[in-house]
Amino acid sequence: MTRRTALEPVTGPVVDRDAERRTRPELFDELLQDPATRLLALWRGRTLARDAALDLISPDRQTTALIRVYLGRTVVGDVPVIAVTLTDAAAAELEPDESRWVSLREAGATFGETDYALFTEAVAIANWHESHTHCPRCGTPTVVEQGGWVRRCFVDGKEVFPRTDPAIIVRVLDDTDRILLGSNAMWENNRWSILAGFVEPGESFEAAVLREVHEEAGVVCTSPRYLGSQPWPFPASVMIGFEARAVAQGEVPTRPDGQEILAVRWFSRDELWAERDDLKLPMSLSIAHAIITDWYGGPLDEPPRPRQTTA
Numbered sequence: 001m002t003r004r005t006a007l008e009p010v011t012g013p014v015v016d017r018d019a020e021r022r023t024r025p026e027l028f029d030e031l032l033q034d035p036a037t038r039l040l041a042l043w044r045g046r047t048l049a050r051d052a053a054l055d056l057i058s059p060d061r062q063t064t065a066l067i068r069v070y071l072g073r074t075v076v077g078d079v080p081v082i083a084v085t086l087t088d089a090a091a092a093e094l095e096p097d098e099s100r101w102v103s104l105r106e107a108g109a110t111f112g113e114t115d116y117a118l119f120t121e122a123v124a125i126a127n128w129h130e131s132h133t134h135c136p137r138c139g140t141p142t143v144v145e146q147g148g149w150v151r152r153c154f155v156d157g158k159e160v161f162p163r164t165d166p167a168i169i170v171r172v173l174d175d176t177d178r179i180l181l182g183s184n185a186m187w188e189n190n191r192w193s194i195l196a197g198f199v200e201p202g203e204s205f206e207a208a209v210l211r212e213v214h215e216e217a218g219v220v221c222t223s224p225r226y227l228g229s230q231p232w233p234f235p236a237s238v239m240i241g242f243e244a245r246a247v248a249q250g251e252v253p254t255r256p257d258g259q260e261i262l263a264v265r266w267f268s269r270d271e272l273w274a275e276r277d278d279l280k281l282p283m284s285l286s287i288a289h290a291i292i293t294d295w296y297g298g299p300l301d302e303p304p305r306p307r308q309t310t311a
């Protein structure tokens with residue numbers, strides 16, 4: 001089974017990002033002369049797939065790249081991989097059949113762990129390049145350096161590094177072990193998930209958990225406990241998963257914020273099962289799904305397993 005979210009044990013990296021090598025001035029010349037090197041083509045957030053795997057291409061098929069990023073070397077096979085972002089014309093020339101270009105969400109269901117990690121890394125860094133083309137200090141277009149991991153302004157020398165926006169996602173439980181789910185205003189009717197929100201400047205993850213739950217659901221909770229994380233490059237986040245407990249005992253009242261969250265509700269495992277035909281829950285590759293499933297104690301398409309009661 002391939003690791004999709006961080007609730008599964010971490011056994012080791014599948015891609016060696018090989019950061020030390022990024023600083024070599026002739027990095028791309030060296031890599032492109034290495035017959036082992038492969039290119040990961042990116043076009044509008046999609047890549048080429050074949051037989052449920054990345055369809056990496058040989059450097060001699062290289063077309064004009066907008067941006068090149070050295071992703072590192074695969075741990076299995078020791079293959080150096082360069083992400084290349086392509087124009088519409090270059091992508092059409094490389095592979096005109098649009099059905100062979102898959103999105104990260106599509107790939108998540110089929111790709112193996114290494115391929116999924118490479119594709120996620122490529123999409124995340126490409127998204128950053130796309131939205132950080134100019135110097136934040138003086139507005140001059142910046143140039144790409146260090147294997148695609150830095151952009152530099154040649155007017156004032158400012159270096160801009162890739163950034164990731166942290167967002168917390170939290171499973172809140174009450175004293176009977178029910179889970180708090182919310183329904184977002186931007187979602188289709190009756191879609192529910194655990195609460196989430198961006199970490200604000202100057203805020204710890206734990207403080208963001210307590211703030212978001214209070215803002216979105218009107219529930220005071222305590223003791224955030226880290227569960228795991230998942231890169232979420234839509235466009236630039238990492239989701240940091242927590243569990244927290246409602247402070248109040250018994251039937252804890254909820255108050256949705258009415259803007260971002262239209263409804264919040266406590267669900268027992270039996271209720272989640274009984275209402276399964278009406279409820280839409282997070283897609284299976286998301287950390288939200290993993291956190292809910294972990295609480296449920298088994299697959300969501302099976303009845304809840306009998307639980308040992310604790311005193």
Ligand SMILES: [Zn+2]
Pocket residue numbers: 135136137138139140153154155156157158
């Ligand atoms: Zn500048």
